[in-house]
Amino acid sequence: MRVFPETDPEPAPAAGRGRQTVLALLCAAAATLLAPLPIGLAAEDEKPYRIASDGVVDWYTFSGFRRYHADCHVCHGPDGLGSSFGPPLTESMKTMDYGDFAEVVINGRKAVGTAQQSVMPGFGENRNVACFIDDIYAYLKARADGALGRGRPKKEAKPPEATERDNDCLG
């Protein structure tokens, strides 16, 4: 997980940490291995996203917005608001930490009853999601925290290390 201390205007050190996490996710794809990594990392004053006073978000949060609206929104609705069959993540993410989030995204979740059947697939093997799990987490946390409104956020330029990361991970 990438964290931006609220006082720190520079996002640079974050990218490296993000990549490590992603690689761990891809290699392991198992929740047990994930647990020690991020839990407890985020202190109160640390956020996985960075939003400037003019509303411009860091690239990774924007990337999360984009990937969310490709692979997640068909069930969880536009802007994380839920659909007729998927829960609103703007609510769920208020109580989920990075470990919970990664566990569900990677392994999926099932709630099959008589009137309604709700099944989330595991995305551990889907690079379009797994490569961007930190980004998606950052975006959804920003939404759940109320720090980011609906719609497409204004973004900062894509840093070269993000391009490198994407290419490395997508293969």
Place this chain on the structure above:
Amino acid sequence: MMYRLRRIGCAVAVLLLMPLAASANDELIELQKNSANYALPTLDYANTRYSELDQINAENVGNLQVAWMFSTGVLRGHEGAPLVIGDVMYVHTPFPNNVFALDLKNEGRVLWAYKPKQDPDVIPVMCCDTVNRGVAYADGKIFLHQADTTLVALDAKTGKVVWSVKNGDPKKGETGTNAPQVIKDKVIIGISGGEYGVRGSVSAYDIKDGKLAWRAYSMGPDADTLMDPEKTTHLGQPVGKDSGTATWEGDQWKIGGGTTWGWFAYDPDLNLVYYGTGNPSTWNPVQRPGDNRWSMTIFARDADTGMAKWVYQMTPHDEWDYDGINEMILTDLEIDGKPRKTLVHFDRNGFGYTLDRATGELLVAEKFDPAVNWATHVDMKTGRPQVVAKYSPQQNGEDVNTKGVCPAALGSKDQQPAAYSKKTKLFYVPTNHVCMDYEPFRVSYTAGQAYVGATLSMFPAPKADRLGNFIAWDAAKGKIVWSNPEPFSVWSGALATAGDVVFYGTLEGYLKAVDAKTGKELYRFKTPSGIIGNVMTYEHDGKQYVGVLSGVGGWAGIGLAAGLTGDSEGLGAVGAYKALSNYTQLGGQLTVFALPN
């Protein structure tokens, strides 16, 4: 002696012909002629969805009342319509795809219920809710196309499984949503999964035993697409060798999309079956150069062999997810003073097409929503839409947000079928009035995982105070005759009747009846949930009924909770687009209407 032998020979020949003459086709044609039935998921082979019943008419429809209701017990999007054959109604549900046979002589008592066991892992590989568009009937059997692609034939009297066959593999993202259509001795189904890199195909199974008779892919070598390089034509020209791979880079056609989840039309005189293919995979056009044939294509195939007679690709190299699967409506129209056997198709891309259905000649291609801006027009010689550079995600490139494209990916119209009235000669079309921003980006393919590659946001068309219209269309001229504004997209299939009434449902849950000539609203009733099903009608004991499934969901359900964002420029009337959840909630009900006794 010779004489006698010849007579015997003749008798043998007649005997051999007999089973053919009394095929399921004839049975279905007879059942269709009797308007008391609703025998096909499309009502008729021509897909006009026009009923001769006229007991309920423009004069008295205002007195309509609810006659009875039935809860399906499932709370997901309910598309399609039940069938009625004689005294029995057959009602289907979304996943788990239960089927109920209801006794119309006995106030809808359940005669039998079929409840298949399916692996719930199929649920998340259905792109847009777990919808199912209905069952088909023939030869004493009910045919059900399950989510997990199992095609099952049930004994119509008992609900017992007669045979069952697997058409695809959900682990690769292949799913079943469309209604089967029985043509002659075969039952025809398509496949869903265009967002999962599935290679689309249409398959014909023998109604007796479920044996595969033919399968025709949307792309691939000629042996897969069932195309003859010389005899199969595209706008009058032979398609040439391996046209289903020639416009793809490398092996991309193998995960090329072009799925076939719409409706099937059939012309018994020409013996041709008609359907459309969906978007090419992925949604990122930059990643798949070429025309991507034969995605986005209208197909005319021989019903016996599956061989393609003609094709017409509406949107070469799709850049907007304008799936070409919407229904083909077969009517005889007068074009420029000449009677033509026509095929009319309202495409997701916003153009209403009229073609000669015998030859595939393009006769009319006009916008049926004035908001459509991605192309200026269709070149009638080449059949190609003239794409506007500003609205082209391909030309703007990856990682660039192309803004203000109309229509949005859900199209000016989606799968919800239009109707045609023989009396008014008008088409009644449920439409969306929605535009989008579209940003493509690089994705990688993993079997069974979504393969989308674009993010998009949708909003009302510029200056619009609504998201939908229900329109009457003159297909000979390519003109809108009247247009009724609807606050939300119209996601319910229409029904036209000889009583000069047209019915449709709305996302808030209203069943509406309008005057076929003027569009004036004559009746509305709010059912328990949003309507994405198709309105149907039947007659029992001399009384006409109108039925519709409620149960909001499908692609429309994705926006149920959210509503639309307020920051798009098109949002003129603020507050007009409160979330759909302010109007309706989940449900699963059949509501049947009739005039008071």
